[in-house]
Amino acid sequence: MRRANRQALLRLALRGAAFTAADAMAATGLTRATVLGVCAELVSAGWLEQVDGAPAGGSAQRGRPARRYALRSAAAVLAGVDAGEHTLTARVADLCGRTLATVHHPIDQAEPDPSADRTAMVTALIDRVLARAGVPGTPRVLTVVGVPAPVDQHGRSPHDDDFWQRMNPGFVDALGTVPQDGNPGAGPGSPTQRAAAGGAVLVENDANLAAIAEHAGGIGSHVATLLMGERFGAGLIVDGRLLRGASGGAGEMRFLDVALDDERGADGVAALARRWSLEALAGDGALDDGAGVAARSELARISAERITAVDVFAAADRGDELARAVMERIGDRLARIAVILASLLGVETVVVAGAIADAVEPVLERARTRIPALTGPPHPRLVASMHGSEVVVRGAIELALARLREDPLEYLDQG
Known part of the structure; x- marks a missing residue:
C-alpha cells in the first residue's frame, strides 16, 4: 500500500505542476493524512520540494495558504x-x-x-x-x-x-x-x-x-515516420501505439527491394541522390538528350565523393535539368512508398525525418503530385519533420x- 501511494503521488508530481494536498486527494483518492505523510517522505527522499506562492492564475486566499509541493526536477x-x-x-x-x-x-x-x-x-x-x-x-x-x-x-x-x-x-x-x-x-x-x-x-x-518524437508533437495517431539517410527506416504509429513486431522488425524497409524491383530499394534519400546523380553524370540512362545535360549540370563540378542530397535539391531549385530529374525520381519513389504504407497500415500521415528534412520539401511536392495517379482517396499526407537532425x-x-x-x-x- 505504501508503494502504491508513493507511486500515485510521484505520477501526479511528474505532470509538472505544483499541487496542494487537496489537489492530490482529488487526483488520487487518498486521504489528507496519507497525502501529507507520503509527501513528507518524498521531500525527505529528495524527489519533492515545498514551493511558495499561489497557483498561477489563482485568486487571493484568506488565512494561512495551503502547503504546495512540486517535483524536484533537478x-x-x-x-x-x-x-x-x-x-x-x-x-x-x-x-x-x-x-x-x-x-x-x-x-x-x-x-x-x-x-x-x-x-x-x-x-x-x-x-x-x-x-x-x-x-x-x-x-x-x-x-x-x-x-x-x-x-x-x-x-x-x-x-x-x-x-x-x-x-x-x-x-x-x-x-x-x-x-x-x-x-x-x-x-x-x-x-x-x-x-x-x-x-x-x-x-x-x-x-x-x-x-515517438513526432507523435509527442501531436502529429496524429496513424503515422509513418520515415527516417531518411543512407537507408530508409520507418517508425510506425497505428491507433496511437508504436508497432514493434517480432525482434523489433516492424518498420524495416528491406521489402522495398521486391516491391520496387530494385536490389537497393531501401536506399535512403542521401544514397539515392548520390547514386542517381552519378549515374546521370556518367550518361547511364536516358536523361542526356544529346544536348549535354550532364555537361551543363552544376553537379558535374562537384567531386563524386562529395555530392549530397542537399547539393542535388539546391541545384534543382536553381533550374539544373539533371538535378531536377534526380529530385523528381526520388519524389516518385517516395510517393510509391507512402502509398504502400497507407494502404497496408492505414496511416494518414507520412513524415520525412532526419537531417534531410530541412531540404526535402521539393521532393515532397513532387511526391504529392504523383500520389493521386497511384491510388484513390484518401491520400496520405506528406510532411517534413520539424525536428531536423535531432529527431x-x-x-x-x-x-x-x-x-x-x-x-x-x-x-x-x-x-
Whole structure:
C-alpha cells in the first residue's frame, strides 16, 4: 500500500505542476493524512520540494495558504543518445524533460573500423554532455539509446546481420543493467543501486524514436515516420501505439527491394541522390538528350565523393535539368512508398525525418503530385519533420519521460 501511494503521488508530481494536498486527494483518492505523510517522505527522499506562492492564475486566499509541493526536477537526469552510423548525439534533460545540454560527435570514417569502439565513444559522449550540463554527479536514472537496427524487447539486435551488430554492440549490457523478464531496464539491484551505476538503459530502433518524437508533437495517431539517410527506416504509429513486431522488425524497409524491383530499394534519400546523380553524370540512362545535360549540370563540378542530397535539391531549385530529374525520381519513389504504407497500415500521415528534412520539401511536392495517379482517396499526407537532425535524440528523451511517468518507482524509489 505504501508503494502504491508513493507511486500515485510521484505520477501526479511528474505532470509538472505544483499541487496542494487537496489537489492530490482529488487526483488520487487518498486521504489528507496519507497525502501529507507520503509527501513528507518524498521531500525527505529528495524527489519533492515545498514551493511558495499561489497557483498561477489563482485568486487571493484568506488565512494561512495551503502547503504546495512540486517535483524536484533537478534531483536526477535523463539521457538520450542517437548512436547513428556517422554521428553520435547525446542529450541530457531534467525530470520534467527540459533540455540541459546536447553534444554531437562525428565518427571518423577514416578509421579502419569506426564502429569497433562505439560503446566507448557513447560512454565518453554521455560523460561530456553531463559535464556540459553541469550535472556530472547527479544521478542518471534512465538512458535511452537509439540505433539504426531492429531491437527486441531486451534491447538487443538480431545476429543475422553484421551491420546491425556493429550498430548495437550490446549497449544495454555495457551502459547499464541487463534487462530481465522481458522488461527493458529492469535489471538486478535496487533503483538506487542502478542510478549509482548509471541508471537503467533502454535501447530502441532510431526510426521508432523518431516516430515517438513526432507523435509527442501531436502529429496524429496513424503515422509513418520515415527516417531518411543512407537507408530508409520507418517508425510506425497505428491507433496511437508504436508497432514493434517480432525482434523489433516492424518498420524495416528491406521489402522495398521486391516491391520496387530494385536490389537497393531501401536506399535512403542521401544514397539515392548520390547514386542517381552519378549515374546521370556518367550518361547511364536516358536523361542526356544529346544536348549535354550532364555537361551543363552544376553537379558535374562537384567531386563524386562529395555530392549530397542537399547539393542535388539546391541545384534543382536553381533550374539544373539533371538535378531536377534526380529530385523528381526520388519524389516518385517516395510517393510509391507512402502509398504502400497507407494502404497496408492505414496511416494518414507520412513524415520525412532526419537531417534531410530541412531540404526535402521539393521532393515532397513532387511526391504529392504523383500520389493521386497511384491510388484513390484518401491520400496520405506528406510532411517534413520539424525536428531536423535531432529527431532521434528528441524521441529518446520522450521515451524516457514516458517510461518514468508510467512507473516512477522503477527509477526514482529510494527504498
